[in-house]
Amino acid sequence: MAGVLTRRRKSIDRDEIPPDVIVHDDFRPSTAGWAARFGVLGSVAVLVLWLGPVVLLGGEEWFALSLAAIYAIVGLSLNVLIGYVGTISLGHQAFVGIGAFASAYVVTEMEQPFLVGVALAALIGAFQAMLLGGLALRVTGLYFALITLSYGLFAQDTLFGIQSVTGGGAGREAPLPTGPDNFAPYYFICLAFLAGVLFVDWRMMQTKAGRALLALRENPRVAATFGINVRAYTVLGFGVAGLFAGIGGALLAHLNGFVDSTEFSFQLALVFVLMTVVGGLRNRTGIIIGSAFFALLDLLIRKVPGLEHRLADLDVTIPVVLAVAGLVLAVLGGLGRHWIRAGIGVAIGLVGILILSPMTVPVIENQINEFPILVPETFALVVGPVLLLVTLVMYPGGIGQQIRPIQHWLSGHKFDIHVGGEADVQITDVRA
Amino acid sequence: MTTLLETDSLSIRFGGVQAATDVSVKVGEWEIVGIIGPNGAGKTTTFNMITGFYKPNTGRVRYRGQDVTDLPVHKRTALGMGRTFQNVGLVKGATVRENLVTAQHLRAEYGAVSAMLGSPDAFETERALRLEADEILDVLGLGELAETRVAGLPYGQLKRVEVATVLATDPDLLLLDEPTSGMGPEEAHAFGDTLIELRRDFGLTILMIEHHVPLVVSVCDYVYCLNFGQILAEGLPNDVRNHPEVVRAYLGEDPDEIAQMEAG
Numbered sequence: 001m002a003g004v005l006t007r008r009r010k011s012i013d014r015d016e017i018p019p020d021v022i023v024h025d026d027f028r029p030s031t032a033g034w035a036a037r038f039g040v041l042g043s044v045a046v047l048v049l050w051l052g053p054v055v056l057l058g059g060e061e062w063f064a065l066s067l068a069a070i071y072a073i074v075g076l077s078l079n080v081l082i083g084y085v086g087t088i089s090l091g092h093q094a095f096v097g098i099g100a101f102a103s104a105y106v107v108t109e110m111e112q113p114f115l116v117g118v119a120l121a122a123l124i125g126a127f128q129a130m131l132l133g134g135l136a137l138r139v140t141g142l143y144f145a146l147i148t149l150s151y152g153l154f155a156q157d158t159l160f161g162i163q164s165v166t167g168g169g170a171g172r173e174a175p176l177p178t179g180p181d182n183f184a185p186y187y188f189i190c191l192a193f194l195a196g197v198l199f200v201d202w203r204m205m206q207t208k209a210g211r212a213l214l215a216l217r218e219n220p221r222v223a224a225t226f227g228i229n230v231r232a233y234t235v236l237g238f239g240v241a242g243l244f245a246g247i248g249g250a251l252l253a254h255l256n257g258f259v260d261s262t263e264f265s266f267q268l269a270l271v272f273v274l275m276t277v278v279g280g281l282r283n284r285t286g287i288i289i290g291s292a293f294f295a296l297l298d299l300l301i302r303k304v305p306g307l308e309h310r311l312a313d314l315d316v317t318i319p320v321v322l323a324v325a326g327l328v329l330a331v332l333g334g335l336g337r338h339w340i341r342a343g344i345g346v347a348i349g350l351v352g353i354l355i356l357s358p359m360t361v362p363v364i365e366n367q368i369n370e371f372p373i374l375v376p377e378t379f380a381l382v383v384g385p386v387l388l389l390v391t392l393v394m395y396p397g398g399i400g401q402q403i404r405p406i407q408h409w410l411s412g413h414k415f416d417i418h419v420g421g422e423a424d425v426q427i428t429d430v431r432a
Numbered sequence: 433m434t435t436l437l438e439t440d441s442l443s444i445r446f447g448g449v450q451a452a453t454d455v456s457v458k459v460g461e462w463e464i465v466g467i468i469g470p471n472g473a474g475k476t477t478t479f480n481m482i483t484g485f486y487k488p489n490t491g492r493v494r495y496r497g498q499d500v501t502d503l504p505v506h507k508r509t510a511l512g513m514g515r516t517f518q519n520v521g522l523v524k525g526a527t528v529r530e531n532l533v534t535a536q537h538l539r540a541e542y543g544a545v546s547a548m549l550g551s552p553d554a555f556e557t558e559r560a561l562r563l564e565a566d567e568i569l570d571v572l573g574l575g576e577l578a579e580t581r582v583a584g585l586p587y588g589q590l591k592r593v594e595v596a597t598v599l600a601t602d603p604d605l606l607l608l609d610e611p612t613s614g615m616g617p618e619e620a621h622a623f624g625d626t627l628i629e630l631r632r633d634f635g636l637t638i639l640m641i642e643h644h645v646p647l648v649v650s651v652c653d654y655v656y657c658l659n660f661g662q663i664l665a666e667g668l669p670n671d672v673r674n675h676p677e678v679v680r681a682y683l684g685e686d687p688d689e690i691a692q693m694e695a696g
Contacts, residue, residue, distance in 0.1 A: 207548070208537050208540040208542075211530065211533065211537070214525070215526075219523070222517065224484075224504070225515050225598075226509065226535045227509035228506055228534075230506070233544075236545075
């Protein structure tokens with residue numbers, strides 16, 4: 001319709017556009033290239049479905065692995081709030097807890113099947129989140145964070161203490177649907193739910209709801225001029241987050257076989273936020289890795305010989321944290337080709353490992369501390385903040401930013417180590 | 433000629449500041465109307481009342497004869513009002529094409545929730561929307577930038593991308609807030625040609641706030657001059673430019689200076 005116009009405009013613009021900002025990507029992988037990419041994806045699938053749980057862990061760690069899948073669901077739920085809607089939730093243990101109690105109640109009191117319990121938990125989770133979302137339209141930033149914090153504490157102390165629904169201090173049973181202590185099939189049930197959550201998240205971000213959320217997170221005024229109903233989509237975002245959290249809570253309840261209010265402390269909310277931010281906002285794979293890491297910390301501690309007992313000793317915890325933080329920094333620095341950071345990481349890690357080595361700390365086999373200072377959850381809260389600092393200061397995109405080059409390659413592009421370099425996530429992303 | 437947009441004595445007060453008083457503008461279909469005035473004259477405030485960001489204390493906004501004063505911003509977009517912002521209204525983290533597709537929000541006619549659950553409608557619509565976005569970009573000569581992140585673009589380009597994005601909302605009335613800021617005189621002049629072509633090709637009506645007076649004179653059919661929240665003068669571009677009140681508002685009270693300007 002406007003041939004002349006098109007030609008003329010182009011001749012004007014060509015001088016203005018700096019050539020380096022124009023993205024040209026005509027690359028198509030060869031057949032071998034595609035084979036390599038599918039090979040990598042297939043290996044990951046084999047690792048998650050069989051090699052890891054059955055061969056490496058000897059089929060004994062289904063409980064921990066199920067927990068990892070559940071944490072991933074919770075991480076994706078929190079990502080919807082922090083990453084897409086752009087509000088922080090410090091009360092996510094309440095989101096998860098409501099799902100857990102709802103499903104336990106539906107299954108034990110109403111004697112409904114497990115799937116009905118999960119479905120109702122998801123709906124109730126979505127509903128309570130939407131109520132909170134309505135509030136987020138009026139209160140934003142730090143004050144909203146404060147509200148979520150108090151909501152979480154209120155839920156833990158008051159809501160979860162309602163005798164008739166939650167069983168009060170005695171808690172409520174939530175039987176494992178696959179039979180007592182039969183965790184192996186439950187792991188695959190959790191994976192199936194994780195796949196469902198991933199699918200919904202993926203479709204959301206590929207369609208108008210996801211774009212609306214990203215636009216209103218950055219600038220609600222601009223979003224409104226695009227014809228986006230800012231209120232409706234904010235509430236929708238909360239609803240989706242609540243839905244995911246409800247599913248995660250229900251799965252968690254039935255994994256533990258039991259729910260009581262003490263499980264849903266603020267510490268848990270903190271771990272959720274840490275794993276999501278460290279995992280990398282708006283990067284599903286990163287969040288799954290981050291969440292699984294925090295869920296499997298306990299397993300890691302048990303699997304490293306002697307570590308479990310030593311962890312009770314603060315003298316040992318500090319070098320462990322140094323070693324882990326150093327290692328992470330070294331790997332991240334190396335991937336991002338920040339050699340100075342990598343060097344600092346190696347140095348910190350070496351200091352940790354040196355202090356930790358059997359030469360300096362003799363292993364006392366029978367030492368069992370009567371008063372353990374650090375239990376695994378607390379350990380997560382020691383490693384977590386260190387990782388959070390590294391993330392916020394150096395790599396705002398977290399693990400997600402580090403794996404961007406690999407994802408980029410897998411999706412059929414040329415391998416480019418610098419893809420994650422322009423940070424997709426800014427520290428200022430959360431308006432708090 | 434039918435009237436597309438009409439405001440009826442809009443007034444708004446922020447605390448002790450009367451930001452706009454009795455602003456009545458009228459924009460006919462297919463017209464290009466300019467709003468000029470010194471800084472702080474209430475031009476953007478008027479825009480914000482027209483598009484729904486501010487609710488006027490008194491006065492009404494009518495669009496195609498319909499009273500839209502109480503409608504929220506997104507509903508006005510649905511009626512065909514599109515606007516740009518003084519400081520670039522784009523999603524900076526997204527690419528140019530993603531911005532256009534985001535702006536096509538109202539034309540994605542599938543349900544947001546059913547799309548999340550994998551409705552096949554969404555796949556097809558999305559493909560169509562992307563093609564349409566690329567078409568708009570090509571018309572504005574921005575096709576090469578489709579994959580580029582907005583955050584990396586120079587300012588002049590951003591302004592152009594912003595216009596493309598607003599076009600993606602499928603407007604009948606385009607409200608442009610200082611579209612040529614950050615452009616040199618030549619670029620601004622070329623932009624004037626673009627506006628006239630856009631009016632022709634997309635059947636647009638344009639209301640724009642503009643500081644670049646030669647551009648206003650060359651493209652506008654009618655001009656309003658605001659000062660201290662009130663309409664100081666209105667009429668044909670050349671009449672308004674030479675209106676003594678307007679000259680005084682821009683240049684101050686010094687008669688010698690004005691005489692000098694008129695001589696020069």
